[in-house]
Amino acid sequence: MKVIKIDKNDWTRGIDKSRETYQLFGPVTDKNQSVFKQLGKDAYPEMGRTDTIMSPKSVLFPQTEKILTASLDESVENHHIMQMPETDTTPRAVIGIRPYDAKAVQLVKLNFDTPEYRDTYWCDAYEATTFVGLAVNQPSASDFSTSMGSGPFAEEGLDLLLVDLDDHYLAKVLTPKGETFLDGAGFNGTADTDASLKTIQGMKEAAEAAITSLVPTDKLKEKSLLDLHGAPFWEDTAFSCINCGTCTFVCPTCWCFDIQDETKGKSTSRFRNWDSCMSPLFTMHGSGHNPRGEKTQRVRQRFMHKLKYFLDKYDQGSMCVGCGRCVEKCPVNIDIRSICNTMNSYEPQK
Amino acid sequence: MNTYTKKIRELASNLLKEGKVDLVIGFKEGTVPMATAPGIARTPEEADGFVWDANCSLNLTNYLTNKKEKIGIIAKGCDSRSIVNHIIENKISRDQLHIIGVPCTGMVDKNKIRGLFEDEITEFKEEGDVIRVKTGAKELTIDKQEYLRGNCRTCMHRNPVIHDDLVAEPVVEQKLADPFKDVKAIEAMDADEKWNHFENLLSGCIRCYACRNACPLCYCPTCFVDEANPQWVGKGQDPTDIRTFHFLRAYHCAGRCTDCGACEDACPMDIKVRDFTRKLVKDSFEIYGWEAGLTLDQRPPLDTFKPEDPDDFIK
Numbered sequence: 001m002k003v004i005k006i007d008k009n010d011w012t013r014g015i016d017k018s019r020e021t022y023q024l025f026g027p028v029t030d031k032n033q034s035v036f037k038q039l040g041k042d043a044y045p046e047m048g049r050t051d052t053i054m055s056p057k058s059v060l061f062p063q064t065e066k067i068l069t070a071s072l073d074e075s076v077e078n079h080h081i082m083q084m085p086e087t088d089t090t091p092r093a094v095i096g097i098r099p100y101d102a103k104a105v106q107l108v109k110l111n112f113d114t115p116e117y118r119d120t121y122w123c124d125a126y127e128a129t130t131f132v133g134l135a136v137n138q139p140s141a142s143d144f145s146t147s148m149g150s151g152p153f154a155e156e157g158l159d160l161l162l163v164d165l166d167d168h169y170l171a172k173v174l175t176p177k178g179e180t181f182l183d184g185a186g187f188n189g190t191a192d193t194d195a196s197l198k199t200i201q202g203m204k205e206a207a208e209a210a211i212t213s214l215v216p217t218d219k220l221k222e223k224s225l226l227d228l229h230g231a232p233f234w235e236d237t238a239f240s241c242i243n244c245g246t247c248t249f250v251c252p253t254c255w256c257f258d259i260q261d262e263t264k265g266k267s268t269s270r271f272r273n274w275d276s277c278m279s280p281l282f283t284m285h286g287s288g289h290n291p292r293g294e295k296t297q298r299v300r301q302r303f304m305h306k307l308k309y310f311l312d313k314y315d316q317g318s319m320c321v322g323c324g325r326c327v328e329k330c331p332v333n334i335d336i337r338s339i340c341n342t343m344n345s346y347e348p349q350k
Numbered sequence: 351m352n353t354y355t356k357k358i359r360e361l362a363s364n365l366l367k368e369g370k371v372d373l374v375i376g377f378k379e380g381t382v383p384m385a386t387a388p389g390i391a392r393t394p395e396e397a398d399g400f401v402w403d404a405n406c407s408l409n410l411t412n413y414l415t416n417k418k419e420k421i422g423i424i425a426k427g428c429d430s431r432s433i434v435n436h437i438i439e440n441k442i443s444r445d446q447l448h449i450i451g452v453p454c455t456g457m458v459d460k461n462k463i464r465g466l467f468e469d470e471i472t473e474f475k476e477e478g479d480v481i482r483v484k485t486g487a488k489e490l491t492i493d494k495q496e497y498l499r500g501n502c503r504t505c506m507h508r509n510p511v512i513h514d515d516l517v518a519e520p521v522v523e524q525k526l527a528d529p530f531k532d533v534k535a536i537e538a539m540d541a542d543e544k545w546n547h548f549e550n551l552l553s554g555c556i557r558c559y560a561c562r563n564a565c566p567l568c569y570c571p572t573c574f575v576d577e578a579n580p581q582w583v584g585k586g587q588d589p590t591d592i593r594t595f596h597f598l599r600a601y602h603c604a605g606r607c608t609d610c611g612a613c614e615d616a617c618p619m620d621i622k623v624r625d626f627t628r629k630l631v632k633d634s635f636e637i638y639g640w641e642a643g644l645t646l647d648q649r650p651p652l653d654t655f656k657p658e659d660p661d662d663f664i665k
Contacts (some may be wrong), residue, residue: 031554032465033620045458053618055554063556064586068549138486142382219618242412246618260585274588276558281576331408331560331616333380333387 002173003200004182005191011169015044015187018093018166021184022130025059027052036094045095047134051143055101055252055325056094057108060125061274063249067121068270072263082270087121093130093181100143100321102131103150104252106141107321110314112299117330121272130181133158135200142324142339144213149317152211153204159293163200169195178316213338217318219344220307227348228308229300237339238299240332245276247302247326247334253319256282277301303339352476354402354452358424358518361450362397371448375410375557376400383474384460388413400424402517403476404494407457409612411435411566414442421447426454428501428610430510431643432566435606438646441569451513453521455479456494456502457551457611461620463497501611501624506530511644530632533554536625547625548593554619555592557585561623562599567606574598600626605634605652608643613662 006014018024019041026045028037034049036056068082109126112119136143136152145151155161159178162169170191173179182188248254258275261268275282278298284290292298310319320336327335377401378389386405402424410423411432416428421442422571425433430451436442463483464471473484474626479494496554496565506529539547559575562568575595585589600623607627614624634640638651 031550031620032461033554035554064588094657123522141472166449177436178602236390237392239413242560242563242616244563244616245556245558249548249556249558250618262584262586279559279576279580280572284578327382329618331564331618333382333385337379 003191003193003196004171004187005189006169006171006187008167018185022091022093022164024093047096052141054250056097057252059260060122061095063274065272066269067272070268071266071267072268089124089128093132095132096134097131098136099133099154100145100150100323101252102133104321105156106157107253108255109318114297130159130177131157133161135161135163137164139211140324141208141325143211144215146211147210148320148322149323152207159223170200173350215340216344220311225308231346233342234296234300238296241295241299241334242332243278243295245278246329248276249274249279250329252323265305276292307340307343354517358400358402359397362391362400363394363423363449365398366394372419372424375413376424377406404458407615408564409566409610415569415628417442422450424450424452426452427509428608430512432609432610434512434643434646449513451510451516453518454508455521456498458497459499471556499569499611501609523658534630540543551625552592553595554621556619560616561613564612567603599643603627604630605640605650606642607631
């Protein structure tokens with residue numbers, strides 16, 4: 001295990017140097033809101049910001065992505081034949097990604113990179129990306145990441161973990177990709193590894209202890225899927241839901257998409273757009289049949305998918321990393337922590 | 351417990367006890383600071399969960415659409431006007447409703463208050479017009495009236511226009527020299543400035559449709575943006591499609607919008623979508639002398655026809 005010390009006075013220079021090799025993405029303020037974006041030439045990641053409203057999932061999975069194009073001009077060769085557009089798979093680095101968001105990327109990977117299918121667009125982007133994480137020294141009140149298999153200093157899915165120590169960062173090198181990034185940025189200040197790891201361990205324990213939001217998930221696995229599906233609490237849970245897409249769009253693990261064709265003049269393109277199970281149109285059949293025609297069914301789908309179906313299918317925990325974004329942003333305060341609690345403790349009436 | 355909360359619980363509980371309604375719709379305490387959750391009570395005991403404070407900003411009329419039950423509903427001034435809309439648009443009948451009116455002193459702009467702090471708000475306490483807000487690092491006492499939402503600052507109908515009970519004596523209505531100052535500022539821009547203003551306004555839109563879905567007017571069974579056959583609007587992040595959604599949604603609210611501000615409250619990206627609807631509120635007022643949702647006895651200007659209409663286009 002190698003730890004590098006980065007003096008904050010060298011930070012800007014290193015970031016600039018890394019631009020020679022990488023397209024950079026990071027947290028920036030856009031109209032008073034903190035979001036993850038590709039950084040322009042003069043933009044630097046705002047490392048001091050607390051959580052971003054939108055997760056960095058769009059770095060690998062843009063909200064709208066062109067996946068195929070074709071010409072409808074019959075005088076052109078291969079007209080009407082869909083082809084992949086040119087995609088940019090040059091190296092990119094996500095600076096300041098939070099540990100729970102990096103964990104989310106790993107969960108999304110289970111869907112996009114399976115033994116049967118490989119989603120070219122997502123996987124190519126993933127392979128091109130270096131994840132430079134930033135540990136969370138002060139978790140927010142709605143952060144329940146330790147309950148969801150992640151945590152403020154969790155390392156899963158990261159190539160580097162930066163730990164903020166006021167005037168410098170300690171960078172824990174987790175993968176060769178991470179090491180390459182540090183080389184590219186010219187960050188090479190050595191640190192006393194043992195002492196640094198000890199410091200980081202102490203801060204990790206303090207941050208984990210600062211998380212007050214604990215959500216039990218221990219019984220979800222043994223619950224009967226059909227019991228939960230038929231449970232009476234969904235009606236009241238769903239009452240206040242206005243069926244907007246906020247929770248699914250701010251969620252770092254929601255990965256459902258919809259395919260749309262758009263034609264202009266003699267050229268046509270196929271796009272995929274983020275979709276939301278909250279929308280009445282979601283998975284609506286061509287026949288007109290809607291498998292989840294009622295609001296309650298849609299709300300149930302969201303929580304069952306995250307906390308039960310995914311768990312049953314992959315046995316790798318919930319499809320929630322406890323970032324707390326949906327808790328903060330839901331206009332009607334539907335709180336996944338309460339629902340998880342209700343599901344975990346549900347006993348069907350005999 | 352504040353007197354409003356106490357009275358709301360008492361009235362709601364009695365309605366349920368006496369069997370006058372099947373359920374009451376109100377606000378319940380949220381799970382994070384500055385949040386409230388719309389909720390229902392079906393028993394007098396459940397009515398004890400209702401609360402009232404300056405975070406009850408959503409419009410509960412949204413939950414009335416096409417309901418069949420007999421419903422008690424908590425309504426501040428703007429909500430009551432939306433209820434009037436719902437009744438004249440046949441989305442619910444007056445007989446089905448028992449309206450618990452709340453004379454309102456305004457709801458707070460949560461983002462403006464959050465902007466006062468570097469770190470996360472951990473406590474929000476309201477005592478009359480004084481609000482105490484705490485974070486890990488500091489505590490501030492602020493004057494509620496200075497942190498009202500945009501629509502509450504220009505509101506001239508704080509008292510419910512229709513109600514069966516009132517939780518308190520009516521409050522004094524605001525007198526404003528110019529309620530449409532904000533709209534006039536945009537009207538005064540030249541074409542380029544206007545274009546830039548609205549481009550900038552919409553630049554963060556993620557098309558989650560929270561604004562539409564929080565709006566009590568947006569009850570179409572299938573919204574035009576969701577229509578698949580024919581499909582009117584692209585579904586992606588193309589700016590043209592984003593604009594089309596916002597422009598058309600606003601026009602669908604012309605002469606109906608009560609400026610309740612639920613759209614802005616719900617927006618996760620803090621987009622001031624009322625910049626669109628406010629212009630239509632102003633036009634309705636200036637052209638037709640119309641303020642939406644004030645009376646059950648008159649059809650809204652855009653769904654009536656008068657042979658003596660002075661405008662040429664009709665002849």
